[in-house]
Amino acid sequence: MTNRQPVIAVIGAGIAGLEAAHQLAALGYKPVLIEKAPVVGGHVAEWNRLFPDMTPAAEVLEPLRARAEGIKTLLNTEISAINRLKDEYNIVLGDGTTLLCQAVLFATGFHLFDASRKEEYGYGIYNRVITNRDLEQWFNTRQDSRIDHPKAVGFVHCVGSRDLKAGNAQCSKVCCITAIKQAIEIKEEFPDAEVYCFYMDLRLFGKKYEDFYIRAQRDYGIHFIRGRVSEVGEAIDGRVVVKAEDTLSGRPVKVTLDLLVLMAGIVCNPDARHYAQQIGVARDEDGFLESRNNLDAITESSRPGVFFAGACTGAKTVPETLAEARSAALAIHLYLSKRA
Amino acid sequence: MRERFASGFDPFVIPFLIGMFFVLGYCLVAMVRVIAQLPKDDRKRFLLSLIKPKYIWMNLRDIFLNCLIHVKLWQRNKVLGYMHSSIAFGWFMLIVLGHLEVMLFVPERIHLFYYPIFFNYFVAETESTVQGSLLMFLMDFFLLMILSGIVLAVIKRFASRIVGMRRTTRLSLMDRVGLYSLWAIFPLRLLAESFTAHISGGSFLTIPANWIFRQFLGNDLNALPTWWAYSIALMVFMCVLPFTRYMHIPAEMLLIPMRNAGIKIRHPRKGFASLEVYSCPGCGVCIDACPMSVQKVNCKDATVYLNRQLRRGDERRIAEISDKCLLCGKCSAVCQVGVQGPELRLAQRERRKYALSPAFAGLDTAALVSAAASGGGPGKVLYFQGCMTRLTPSIRRATTSLLDKADVRWQLMDPDEGLCCGRPLMMAGRTEQARELIAKNREIIRASGCDTLLLSCPICYRVFRDEYALEGVRVVHHSVFFQELIAAGKLQVRHEEGLRLVWHDPCELGRGCGIYEQPRQALAAAGELVEADRHHAESICCGGSLGSLTLSFGQRVPMVRNALDKLTAAAPDQIVTGCPLCLATFVREADRPVRDIAEVLDERS
Numbered sequence: 001m002t003n004r005q006p007v008i009a010v011i012g013a014g015i016a017g018l019e020a021a022h023q024l025a026a027l028g029y030k031p032v033l034i035e036k037a038p039v040v041g042g043h044v045a046e047w048n049r050l051f052p053d054m055t056p057a058a059e060v061l062e063p064l065r066a067r068a069e070g071i072k073t074l075l076n077t078e079i080s081a082i083n084r085l086k087d088e089y090n091i092v093l094g095d096g097t098t099l100l101c102q103a104v105l106f107a108t109g110f111h112l113f114d115a116s117r118k119e120e121y122g123y124g125i126y127n128r129v130i131t132n133r134d135l136e137q138w139f140n141t142r143q144d145s146r147i148d149h150p151k152a153v154g155f156v157h158c159v160g161s162r163d164l165k166a167g168n169a170q171c172s173k174v175c176c177i178t179a180i181k182q183a184i185e186i187k188e189e190f191p192d193a194e195v196y197c198f199y200m201d202l203r204l205f206g207k208k209y210e211d212f213y214i215r216a217q218r219d220y221g222i223h224f225i226r227g228r229v230s231e232v233g234e235a236i237d238g239r240v241v242v243k244a245e246d247t248l249s250g251r252p253v254k255v256t257l258d259l260l261v262l263m264a265g266i267v268c269n270p271d272a273r274h275y276a277q278q279i280g281v282a283r284d285e286d287g288f289l290e291s292r293n294n295l296d297a298i299t300e301s302s303r304p305g306v307f308f309a310g311a312c313t314g315a316k317t318v319p320e321t322l323a324e325a326r327s328a329a330l331a332i333h334l335y336l337s338k339r340a
Numbered sequence: 341m342r343e344r345f346a347s348g349f350d351p352f353v354i355p356f357l358i359g360m361f362f363v364l365g366y367c368l369v370a371m372v373r374v375i376a377q378l379p380k381d382d383r384k385r386f387l388l389s390l391i392k393p394k395y396i397w398m399n400l401r402d403i404f405l406n407c408l409i410h411v412k413l414w415q416r417n418k419v420l421g422y423m424h425s426s427i428a429f430g431w432f433m434l435i436v437l438g439h440l441e442v443m444l445f446v447p448e449r450i451h452l453f454y455y456p457i458f459f460n461y462f463v464a465e466t467e468s469t470v471q472g473s474l475l476m477f478l479m480d481f482f483l484l485m486i487l488s489g490i491v492l493a494v495i496k497r498f499a500s501r502i503v504g505m506r507r508t509t510r511l512s513l514m515d516r517v518g519l520y521s522l523w524a525i526f527p528l529r530l531l532a533e534s535f536t537a538h539i540s541g542g543s544f545l546t547i548p549a550n551w552i553f554r555q556f557l558g559n560d561l562n563a564l565p566t567w568w569a570y571s572i573a574l575m576v577f578m579c580v581l582p583f584t585r586y587m588h589i590p591a592e593m594l595l596i597p598m599r600n601a602g603i604k605i606r607h608p609r610k611g612f613a614s615l616e617v618y619s620c621p622g623c624g625v626c627i628d629a630c631p632m633s634v635q636k637v638n639c640k641d642a643t644v645y646l647n648r649q650l651r652r653g654d655e656r657r658i659a660e661i662s663d664k665c666l667l668c669g670k671c672s673a674v675c676q677v678g679v680q681g682p683e684l685r686l687a688q689r690e691r692r693k694y695a696l697s698p699a700f701a702g703l704d705t706a707a708l709v710s711a712a713a714s715g716g717g718p719g720k721v722l723y724f725q726g727c728m729t730r731l732t733p734s735i736r737r738a739t740t741s742l743l744d745k746a747d748v749r750w751q752l753m754d755p756d757e758g759l760c761c762g763r764p765l766m767m768a769g770r771t772e773q774a775r776e777l778i779a780k781n782r783e784i785i786r787a788s789g790c791d792t793l794l795l796s797c798p799i800c801y802r803v804f805r806d807e808y809a810l811e812g813v814r815v816v817h818h819s820v821f822f823q824e825l826i827a828a829g830k831l832q833v834r835h836e837e838g839l840r841l842v843w844h845d846p847c848e849l850g851r852g853c854g855i856y857e858q859p860r861q862a863l864a865a866a867g868e869l870v871e872a873d874r875h876h877a878e879s880i881c882c883g884g885s886l887g888s889l890t891l892s893f894g895q896r897v898p899m900v901r902n903a904l905d906k907l908t909a910a911a912p913d914q915i916v917t918g919c920p921l922c923l924a925t926f927v928r929e930a931d932r933p934v935r936d937i938a939e940v941l942d943e944r945s
Contacts (some may be wrong), residue, residue: 117927119733119927232733233733234733
């Protein structure tokens with residue numbers, strides 16, 4: 001082994017990539033962050049506040065960004081190919097340059113399900129139908145002609161998750177709690193609006209989530225209706241008519257809303273699958289990248305030198321992602337030390 | 341010409357006689373049974389058709405063209421066409437010419453069934469007369485034709501790809517016995533006739549063969565055993581025939597007149613259904629055609645295997661095959677005999693036992709009826725979206741927008757809520773419940789007073805057209821309606837140069853209702869129409885069909901991808917269809933835009 005610092009390519013500069021790069025640098029390696037977008041921060045940078053404490057997303061992101069300051073970061077950079085060499089990886093970047101690295105960390109994150117694919121919900125067809133991301137952007141910018149003092153707002157859970165027709169059988173995990181968070185924020189913004197959540201069942205597994213849900217009902221008067229939305233139509237005045245079945249009362253319900261928010265689910269980033277395929281990293285049945293095992297090697301792939309952090313292996317919360325980023329940095333450290 | 345044996349008999353004809361009497365007796369009993377099993381009105385209709393000159397001519401023509409010449413098979417695959425028609429027509433001609441010979445030369449023997457078959461054994465004829473040499477020549481010619489067909493059949497059995505079939509059926513034991521005995525008959529006949537050619541005469545095939553054999557055999561001791569073998573091969577074939585796929589030969593001769601008389605499947609097992617089952621030649625063309633066959637595990641669920649299981653009576657497999665099918669109808673479209681795979685399966689589904697059945701007769705539709713009555717009237721178009729269009733709102737939006745642009749007065753039949761058209765229930769074998777819904781919907785349509793019923797879903801369209809009996813109301817699919825508006829100049833559609841559009845024929849619209857050209861004409865107004873690898877009656881089901889009761893989403897994915905693959909062979913920019921279910925199915929897997937025809941037209945008008 002030469003004195004050369006081992007180079008580690010970190011694909012994606014979202015929170016997983018930033019945190020892992022920082023940890024790797026601290027361990028004495030040379031991480032290189034490769035980011036397709038012009039800025040770092042990934043999805044969290046687009047978000048306004050985070051559950052369950054309503055922490056501004058910037059408060060989480062800023063320290064991560066600051067700590068990654070000195071790390072080599074390639075923005076606006078696509079990857080055109082990855083090759084596996086004997087015990088190294090050769091990454092061909094969009095501009096034709098190559099990066100030789102001893103380990104690759106996938107921090108490629110997720111893609112939000114394209115809600116227009118569930119045409120029956122009318123996204124892209126009816127003006128008053130938006131997605132969770134659109135709403136979050138409105139919280140950031142306050143600019144969206146579709147949101148104009150709504151008196152009745154609905155949230156549809158599980159749009160493109162737990163949905164075989166959409167090709168995604170898996171649960172996106174964070175949408176239940178995000179819907180509750182956004183419902184509360186809408187209620188805070190428009191106190192006289194009626195807010196409805198249409199859910200299959202609520203999966204509130206994390207710390208403080210259940211309290212959040214109880215508060216949403218008790219303190220904010222948000223209506224939770226158990227049943228999938230069957231159909232969304234448009235009334236003559238442009239408002240949306242939502243039909244669902246309230247499976248608790250066993251009756252069909254119909255409400256007319258000023259705004260309908262679709263909780264688009266989480267699917268694997270298609271780029272990640274594309275890169276993974278080139279170096280023989282398998283994808284799981286759910287379309288995400290496949291870990292060596294799902295108990296004690298979630299950050300490791302079946303290929304030596306390829307590691308995962310964050311939502312590239314499945315839906316994750318922010319704390320889970322950060323913990324995985326640190327864990328992946330340690331796994332890489334162990335791998336490289338063993339080789340040395 | 342002289343008879344070789346005064347008695348006109350030799351024991352070797354006995355096996356042949358056994359076989360022939362058995363098969364004739366069996367077929368006669370089977371025919372009487374099938375006719376007896378028909379419902380009374382069908383039976384009357386069928387028997388009456390047999391004495392009408394128009395039908396007699398039709399029946400004779402169809403039997404000649406289909407059973408002997410195999411015209412449909414020729415159109416599909418020249419090699420297979422030749423193979424089948426050479427055997428069927430050649431054999432037929434051998435029998436006819438055999439009778440001709442007997443009638444010409446020994447008319448007093450015509451009452452002996454075996455004489456025309458074994459003529460060359462019993463009668464020595466020289467080729468010196470014109471009649472003799474001509475008949476001998478023809479006999480050899482048709483024998484050669486059959487033998488060439490048999491050679492192809494052997495090749496097909498062991499290497500089906502050479503004759504253009506990817507998959508062929510796996511034969512049952514009985515089928516094998518039948519097949520090998522059929523293969524044996526004609527080479528044995530050639531041998532037998534060759535061994536006696538120097539006595540009884542022959543032609544270009546049998547005389548040289550005789551000469552060759554005499555070079556190293558030198559005596560006639562082989563002749564009789566070979567005639568025995570020929571007779572035994574005939575017996576084996578005829579005795580196993582009723583239990584093999586070769587039953588299709590006699591069955592089809594009854595099927596054709598019955599179909600011409602308009603008889604349909606009315607019972608899952610009896611009468612016409614059983615006749616269809618026995619008419620299946622087991623060729624396996626439906627295996628390659630079936631959209632489910634992209635997965636090997638489904639190959640055993642093609643119509644040919646349904647027919648086999650129906651003959652065997654394996655109830656578990658019958659139910660499995662019947663329930664799995666997408667009911668796309670492609671097997672019927674490619675079937676040489678025209679066995680109605682979907683209809684046979686639907687009849688089986690009606691035997692399904694459901695634990696609970698919804699009751700629709702009691703549904704309160706008063707509000708829907710009065711809403712329809714208030715807005716409708718003659719000259720107005722009643723537009724029924726149906727459940728699938730309701731789930732694809734952009735289709736409804738484009739359709740109503742086009743209606744407005746063409747100044748058509750319209751109203752929705754199901755603006756807020758509506759009833760199911762009934763087709764999904766029919767597909768599930770719940771005809772009774774479907775009838776209840778049909779009655780309810782008919783009431784709403786009648787109340788509206790509209791004289792046109794417009795559908796943007798072919799599933800609805802088919803059931804409204806075929807099952808609703810809406811005299812005075814024109815039932816029309818939106819693709820046809822828009823094509824007419826364009827042709828009449830009421831809709832102006834901008835043509836976009838270089839926009840390549842491919843039309844996917846939805847099963848229910850194309851094979852189901854025979855609508856192929858109008859949507860293509862309408863699309864041609866909007867862009868450049870290209871064709872899929874398989875189109876019109878051979879179009880491949882999108883894989884999303886409601887027809888299948890058991891296929892899961894995951895199991896359908898390979899079918900969807902295969903259909904898309906074939907659909908995009910000509911590199912279209914957009915895939916266009918006229919069925920919201922096909923659209924929703926394709927959108928999930930397609931790599932390019934999938935649109936409804938209404939959307940494409942609406943964008944450019």
